[in-house]
Amino acid sequence: MADTTFAYAPAPESRAVVSLRPAYGLFIDGAFTPPTERLITTVNPADEEPLAEVSVADEGDVDRAVTAARRAFERVWSPMPPAERGKYLFRISRIIQERARELAVLESLDNGKPIKESRDVDIPLAAAHFFYYAGWADKLAHAGFGAAPRPLGVAAQVIPWNFPLLMLAWKIAPALATGNTVVLKPAETTPLTALLFAEICQQAELPPGVVNIVTGAADTGRALIAHPGTDKVAFTGSTEVGREIARTVAGTRKKLTLELGGKGxxxxxxxxxxxxxxxxxxxxxxxxxxxxxxxxxxxxxxxxxxxxxxxxxxxxxxxxxxxxxxxxxxxxxxxxxxxxxxxxxxxxxxxxxxxxxxxxxxxxxxxxxxxxxxxxxxxxxxxxxxxxxxxxxxxxxxxxxxxxxxxxxxxxxxxxxxxxxxxxxxxxxxxxxxxxxxxxxxxxNTFNKFDPTSPFGGYRESGYGREGGRHGLEAYLDV
The missing domain is CATH 3.40.309.10 (Aldehyde Dehydrogenase; Chain A, domain 2)
Structure with missing residues (x-):
């Protein structure tokens, strides 16, 4: 009997939609700094070929980013009418949708995940989170956290490499909707979609300093977490690093949420x-x-x-x-x-x-x-x-x-x-x-179903606090 096996012909997504710079600086106060002499190379895990070099932020760089975020919080973002803040989030969501193919290809190049997952899961969910929290911006008094909840200030956010853009959206969208400003550090192996998001912030004409992105490795993350000028720390990553962060933040006035490991x-x-x-x-x-x-x-x-x-x-x-x-x-x-x-x-x-x-x-x-x-x-x-x-x-x-x-x-x-x-x-x-x-x-009767309207988080060594849904607002509010 003849072999009736059907082979799948390759159906590659073109890389031409992505335009990468040879080297990237930090995104501070609404602008990219020139690349520093301290650089790390991010590679394509599918073939180990270099993609780009990114700057390594030191304590001075982190301090400049936090200072810019504080200035933007006090002078622009927190005083801004909530409905106006919501318009910026709607704009960011729309731009993510418009640039979805570019973001999906870049995510798969930098992370190694299949393009159909980046295209059909990561990028649409990232846009959906900004869209969802944009709607909350002028309705915080009805969220169940008091009649006049206030933003905390500057949020220090550290995200992992498994869902780079989606984790960015989980962190930044509720922070901005509640009136906070952000300094975010992406994972050292997957910084490229975060840097492209910085370009999206510029395209959306987000006020300078509202979102700042500092790249680097573990030392950069430690400098950001320990900086005395931040009011909120949000971390997604390993339980071991989560314990270290909890020790660093203990005894300070900082609010902390941790989304750590699991063994589901x-x-x-x-x-x-x-x-x-x-x-x-x-x-x-x-x-x-x-x-x-x-x-x-x-x-x-x-x-x-x-x-x-x-x-x-x-x-x-x-x-x-x-x-x-x-x-x-x-x-x-x-x-x-x-x-x-x-x-x-x-x-x-x-x-x-x-x-x-x-x-x-x-x-x-x-x-x-x-x-x-x-x-x-x-x-x-x-x-x-x-x-x-x-x-x-x-x-x-x-x-x-x-x-x-x-x-x-x-x-x-x-x-x-x-x-x-x-x-x-x-x-x-x-x-x-x-x-x-x-x-x-x-x-x-399902698994791995995520929705921006639904809270997510764990207990015990899986961390504490919730992201997503109405519950995700509380971590960024002084209630």
Missing amino acids: ANIVYDDAPLDQAVEGIVNGIFFNQGHVCCAGSRLLVQESIAEEVLHRLKERVSRLRLGDPLDKNTDIGAINSAEQLARIRALAQTGRDEGSQDWAPDCELPAHGYWFAPTIFTGVTQAHRIAREEIFGPVLSVLTFRTPDEAVEKANNTPYGLSAGVWTEKGSRMLWTAGRLRAGVVWS
Whole structure:
């Protein structure tokens, strides 16, 4: 019988829409500074080719940015009528939509994620957050935080590399809507869409100093967090760095929100719609190469259906396409950095050493770049490191349970508390389980669904505070 396999022809998105400078300065007080002598190179993780050089801000640069933000807060942004502030946010949202293709291509080049995720998830959600919070700007008295809530002042914001532009929108949009000004530091490996956003601020004619962007590595972030001229600190990143920030801010008047790591449980009961559940499992752990703090990295499946779920899951994963992030057919792109790839490999090897069985589809990894095949571990117990530690990569640990009580106990057996998913056709079982899970977000028969109107955040080592929705306003208000 003739081979009826259909191969996918490459469908690359053109890079021509993106115009990169050889080197970038800092964005302070509405203008770019000349590139400094202290530069770091950001590379394309798919082929390790350099993209651009960006300046490294020192304490003096951070001080200039905070001073500009303070001046803009006191003289322009806070006194401005709230409806006028909202108009700027609406304008930014519209420009993001107009430049969506450019932003999507740049995000995939700098981050390594598939273009269809940048195009269909990251960029539309970033625009939606500015649009949503623009509507709140003149309605803060009705948000439930008192009749006359006031802005805090200057917000210091540090964002991660997994969703660079989307995390920027999560931070900046509510800060500006509530009358605060911002100094933001993007991740050192993914600064380019933040710098393009600075150009968007100029295009929107945002008053100078309202948004300032300082690039650099860990030392730049520490200088910003510790600066005495800021009133609010917002951080998304690892739990380890979150602890350091909490120690730095302790004893000061600064308001602090932390959105940290996770080890989300995805619970599949025996009455779940299995095809739908398998799609949710794949989306929960392999979306964005598993570079998701709320990823469903622990699959808890009821023992009676475990064999069937694993069979369907492996069949589905074997059809995922790994490769060029700019190819519209690609499902799994590149790992963001060599450092992150090394961590994923080390933890996966730990799983093997501890007796778990790993499975990965037969796929050829590109010769250049940072790549890791989607991997499923079975024979995992709660004592294994891969079931306890956040891997932040395309690695799924599978555990089984017999009763709902056991499912909840295993799901809660983690120091994290960011997210969980529950798959069942019984509404009563869904509500019973969700009410007992210690997680900030519980998805019902779906996973990784985000909306600007819905709050997001965690408990315990997953941080505190909420971003998104009406709740996301409170962190930037003096109430």
